[in-house]
Amino acid sequence: MKSTQALVSDDASWVSRKCWSDPAVYQREKAAIFGRNWLFLGHESQISAPGDFVQAYMGETPIILARDEAGDITACVNSCSHRGLPVCRADHGNARRFVCPYHNWSYTVGGDLVTIPQEKALAQQPDKSLLGLKRVPRVESWQGMIFGCFDPDIMPLDAYLGDMRFYLDAFFDRFPGGVEFLGAPHRWLIDANWKLPVENQLGDVNHGPFLHSAIIPREAQDAIEALGYSVVTEPGHGATLRLMPEDAAFEEVAWGMEGMGGILGGEEVQRYLKEVQDEAAARIGPLRARMKGLTYGIYPNLSFLWSNTAFKVSHPRGPNRVEYWSWAVVPAGAPESVKRTLRTNYSSFFGPGGLLEQEDSEAWSQQYRGCAIDYADDRPLYYGLGLGEGGPHPDLPGTVSVTANEHYARGFFSRWRDDMARQEVGV
Amino acid sequence: MSLSVAVTADTQRAVERFYAYEARLLDERQYQQWLALLSESISYIVPARVNAAVDNRQRGNESMLAVANELERADGEGCPLREESYIHLMLRVERAYKPNSWSENPPARTRRLVANIEVMEATEDSFTIWSHFHLHYARPGSRSCLYSGQRKDVIVIAADTDAGFKLAGREVILDYADIELPTVGLLF
Structure with missing residues (x-):
């Protein structure tokens, strides 16, 4: 090149x-x-209630944009921490949990890992707090428009616009x-x-x-x-x-x-x-x-x-x-x-x-x-x-x-x- | 879901003649003659289709997989791909015969098969007809592609016309959520 x-x-x-x-x-x-830039994820009108989610992309990276149980907006990479499958398969909806089809690891809509079905049979339990879905480090809204950025050091969205x-x-x-x-x-x-x-x-x-x-x-x-x-x-x-x-x-x-x-x-x-x-x-x-x-x-x-x-x-x-x-x-x-x-x-x-x-x-x-x-x-x-x-x-x-x-x-x-x-x- | 209504062989034959004629006009690019088959109050809708979340409460039931769960239709809060009236279709037909309708100049080759023609409702002067179609589309210099879908029509008896019917309503249910097609602006 x-x-x-x-x-x-x-x-x-x-x-x-x-x-x-x-x-x-x-x-x-x-x-x-x-x-390294702010990328548009969705509009707040699409995820008005807790549990609401829509799929989005940042470039080729599949993202789940959601409103979690506390009412906060979250953006996570749609890929299970266990074997990498997408955990969300619908374009949009309302859910309490996303469940990976392969081994049924389940996550909150905000991306926190809740259950590993296999762990009951084992002596050592993994630290689930380290195994949530990968988060988009910066998520900000302006006028209801939600953007995400992979660069944690980017300028605030307001200034960017x-x-x-x-x-x-x-x-x-x-x-x-x-x-x-x-x-x-x-x-x-x-x-x-x-x-x-x-x-x-x-x-x-x-x-x-x-x-x-x-x-x-x-x-x-x-x-x-x-x-x-x-x-x-x-x-x-x-x-x-x-x-x-x-x-x-x-x-x-x-x-x-x-x-x-x-x-x-x-x-x-x-x-x-x-x-x-x-x-x-x-x-x-x-x-x-x-x-x-x-x-x-x-x-x-x-x-x-x-x-x-x-x-x-x-x-x-x-x-x-x-x-x-x-x-x-x-x-x-x-x-x-x-x-x-x-x-x-x-x-x-x-x-x-x-x-x-x-x-x-x-x-x-x-x-x-x-x-x-x-x-x-x-x-x-x-x-x-x-x-x-x-x-x-x-x-x-x-x-x-x-x-x-x-x-x-x-x-x-x-x-x-x-x-x-x-x-x-x-x- | 129920069986189609029982109609006479003559009625079924008349409906099928109408659809074969319509398909031939469209594939031979005689869109102006096709326009004459439409009622001026026609509603022509192409719903959008989504990958819907499966509702766990419906598990075990056919309703869980109902096609209607995936459609953003004219009466819904989403946005159909197309919601058109006679004036839209007239614009599409007029465009087709302008040399600067660039995406179809030179024109694409189409061939459609319309099958599974079922009379779902019959009144004194109209029929609700469901049919399936496969439409092969080859645009010069592009990959050819297949349009697959269902049409839900209302046709009204027009005894004073050669075709015998006029198309008063059409809903085109395409079998795609992600549109990997050059356009869905065709006359289906």
């Missing part, structure tokens, strides 16, 4: 094809990226009861590198009227670009959004109105969306009340698609395979019937059955093929659009530019390069 410094140019305007296809690069990413909190709060705090993640994630295995879905959702609204021209008309994209901004709060994180004019009509500015749910939902849904918008300025301030997000990304692999109200995680499964998870997200305080309608904002266009994302997933697969062409290794991919453009904005934190600027991707790859180099020299 080339040195990681050579994979991404100094200004990150050139990115080697090997970043996307080299098995040795991927092996290093496991420790350098997934071992930094100014992205300003943009995320424009969504979360809009709704009096916060948000709710609906059901189990849709899990889609795609023959692609994990970084391309991330890049796509981090700020790439530019492919919209081209890859999706069968669905997205040019005029719709023009309207987005006229009011749109691309923001990099710090390298690797980013947001694209529109700031609607101060005198924009309610239908133009309210969250949810232009989604499939808002369009097809009828009077009850429209009334609910109006209520939310009427209170928005009081809840999040007049500026953020007229903010309409498009795509958000949290380094390294969490995405929030505000425009279609879905959270997504890109779990790597090798250089050429990704397990792409997505959840529909709805306002927790909305009536059940409204939630059911609003979830189609996501599923109509995104996820494994979505009208738009079927084009994306094919593009992501084809990009991997292009990056695996050895003969083209001397032709790195061009990431220079908008290089040096953008700057501060009076109201929006971060480096702000037009949506065509690829600074979000350069930010991602400069941080990725630094993480990989840090691993290389072992600091």
Whole structure:
């Protein structure tokens, strides 16, 4: 493998094809990226009662995210201390104990070892307090979003999210009861590198009227670009959004109105969306009340698609395979019937059955093929659009530019390069 | 679970003709003609499927393994893979004939077998029909794959049409929890 410094140019305007296809690069990413950053595990709405659990992944590591009997949130590696089998076999549920199928060692949902059935027949009893499931050393929540990190020395989650909190709060705090993640994630295995879905959702609204021209008309994209901004709060994180004019009509500015749910939902849904918008300025301030997000990304692999109200995680499964998870997200305080309608904002266009994302997933697969062409290794991919453009904005934190600027991707790859180099020299 | 309802051989034959015709239209990419088979009030649902926790209290009973335990359906609190109306299906059909529907340009080759066609309910003007399907899907340059599933349909008698019926409801139960397929946005 080339040195990681050579994979991404100094200004990150050139990115080697090997970043996307080299098995040795991927092996290093496991420790350098997934071992040392905050990774999204789940939302508190998924584990509201003691005993509730959901499965999650940190990179390729299977994790059980649970609320233990004391009501605390725990994250453990899903692998028995005896012979290594997974002890939790369901995607989600509520349990008192996880029981390993092989010899029935049993654990609390928080990962403490409770019974070793074989020990009764033996003179010496092992110290069970040393044989619990391996714990994720750092687990923290912000706005109900739970993250874990394998690096015990990582900065606090709040600081890690930094100014992205300003943009995320424009969504979360809009709704009096916060948000709710609906059901189990849709899990889609795609023959692609994990970084391309991330890049796509981090700020790439530019492919919209081209890859999706069968669905997205040019005029719709023009309207987005006229009011749109691309923001990099710090390298690797980013947001694209529109700031609607101060005198924009309610239908133009309210969250949810232009989604499939808002369009097809009828009077009850429209009334609910109006209520939310009427209170928005009081809840999040007049500026953020007229903010309409498009795509958000949290380094390294969490995405929030505000425009279609879905959270997504890109779990790597090798250089050429990704397990792409997505959840529909709805306002927790909305009536059940409204939630059911609003979830189609996501599923109509995104996820494994979505009208738009079927084009994306094919593009992501084809990009991997292009990056695996050895003969083209001397032709790195061009990431220079908008290089040096953008700057501060009076109201929006971060480096702000037009949506065509690829600074979000350069930010991602400069941080990725630094993480990989840090691993290389072992600091 | 009960046996299908007893219908006349003519009725069973008419239903099977309808399904063979529908399958042929879809495999020959005549989606506009397929759209004409739909009622404009159609509900088209693809539930999500999960690896559910087995409920110990149900041990010893068939309910422990009920497929319904694994489904996130339209009336539930999870999120189905697809919840569509006529307008969604019209968009899918329109997309198919645009040259920039990139993931299917060049188009995939499909071949489906629809079998085990059972009339589960009959009223004066409609039938509830359950069927099974295997759909072979070969996208250019990709691995070909198999879609396996069940369809639970409501078809209404439309005596004034050549096909004899219109599709008024369809629930497609796919036999996968993890989607190892290029898309589940197909017309099943």
